[in-house]
Amino acid sequence: MKKLYTRWGDRVHFLEVIVRQAHPGPHAPTYHTFGQKFEDARRYVEEEAIPWPVLVDDLEGTVHQVYGGMSDPTYLIGTDGRVSYYVQWTYVPALHQAIQRLFAQDGRGVVNEGINSGVHMQPALTTGWRGLRRGLPQSVIDMETAFPGTAVGTWIGYQMRPVLAPITQRARPLPRAAKVGLAVGAVGLAALAVSRMRRSSEEV
Amino acid sequence: METRNEIKESGPRASELFAGMHRRQSVDEYNFDHFRTRHFLYDARATKEKIGIHPGALAPDFTLPIASGGTLRLADLRDRPVVLRFGSPS
Numbered sequence: 557m558k559k560l561y562t563r564w565g566d567r568v569h570f571l572e573v574i575v576r577q578a579h580p581g582p583h584a585p586t587y588h589t590f591g592q593k594f595e596d597a598r599r600y601v602e603e604e605a606i607p608w609p610v611l612v613d614d615l616e617g618t619v620h621q622v623y624g625g626m627s628d629p630t631y632l633i634g635t636d637g638r639v640s641y642y643v644q645w646t647y648v649p650a651l652h653q654a655i656q657r658l659f660a661q662d663g664r665g666v667v668n669e670g671i672n673s674g675v676h677m678q679p680a681l682t683t684g685w686r687g688l689r690r691g692l693p694q695s696v697i698d699m700e701t702a703f704p705g706t707a708v709g710t711w712i713g714y715q716m717r718p719v720l721a722p723i724t725q726r727a728r729p730l731p732r733a734a735k736v737g738l739a740v741g742a743v744g745l746a747a748l749a750v751s752r753m754r755r756s757s758e759e760v
Numbered sequence: 761m762e763t764r765n766e767i768k769e770s771g772p773r774a775s776e777l778f779a780g781m782h783r784r785q786s787v788d789e790y791n792f793d794h795f796r797t798r799h800f801l802y803d804a805r806a807t808k809e810k811i812g813i814h815p816g817a818l819a820p821d822f823t824l825p826i827a828s829g830g831t832l833r834l835a836d837l838r839d840r841p842v843v844l845r846f847g848s849p850s
Contacts, residue, residue: 569842578848579795586791600849608792611824616787619824624812627803633819633842644807668817673807690850738796
């Protein structure tokens with residue numbers, strides 16, 4: 557998101573609305589008052605050095621719920637005040653393309669069919685841990701209970717971010733050639749692993 | 761410091777937006793204590809069912825306090841496009 561801001565921050569208003577603790581824990585307790593929520597939002601802005609305005613919704617998440625109540629949606633709104641595009645998981649490459657299209661059509665109107673409804677979990681692989689670690693240890697226990705392996709997965713992804721981030725955190729869509737390359741690479745690695753397993757089982 | 765946000769009438773009415781959408785959550789349901797499988801499943805289903813404000817619709821206006829001070833009204837930002845993200849610190 558910061559990459560997107562660096563690219564478009566001077567031509568597009570960026571806003572973030574704080575909704576609720578997605579992964580609560582002892583150091584990131586569930587909000588019970590608006591004051592507590594507001595304080596936590598301030599801490600978040602400081603710790604993550606967020607350069608855009610961070611707004612604090614009321615305790616019930618009134619604005620959030622009107623907009624659908626999803627965990628991590630992002631709307632692109634045109635200069636006519638209408639929704640031009642909607643990405644349910646704040647998928648930055650899709651947003652980047654949508655912003656480009658929006659400027660190509662004078663800053664208004666629906667772009668790229670208006671909605672991206674892919675379940676984009678890839679960015680969370682390297683950034684998920686940043687949120688999850690605030691709620692330690694309960695956030696991880698809850699996450700592992702809900703979906704075994706996912707919390708550990710984000711921890712590993714976070715440790716490997718120097719290698720993975722160029723792919724998972726990219727601001728622009730991968731060129732088709734790169735996608736094909738990655739797919740071929742993955743198939744190659746899998747084939748190599750299978751042949752090694754076969755060889756080692758033959759040796760036994 | 762309790763505030764309630766008023767959804768302004770210049771956009772679609774909140775009640776209209778909720779028609780056909782999933783029912784609204786209570787304050788305790790909304791601020792859950794434990795992340796559960798169903799929370800993710802809601803998101804995945806909401807993604808597939810394209811729940812939310814539909815493209816082409818007026819973005820409901822709101823005025824909210826800014827964490828670093830002051831307040832901001834969405835409708836005041838018509839000079840440029842807006843990227844509006846809903847997020848959580850954790």
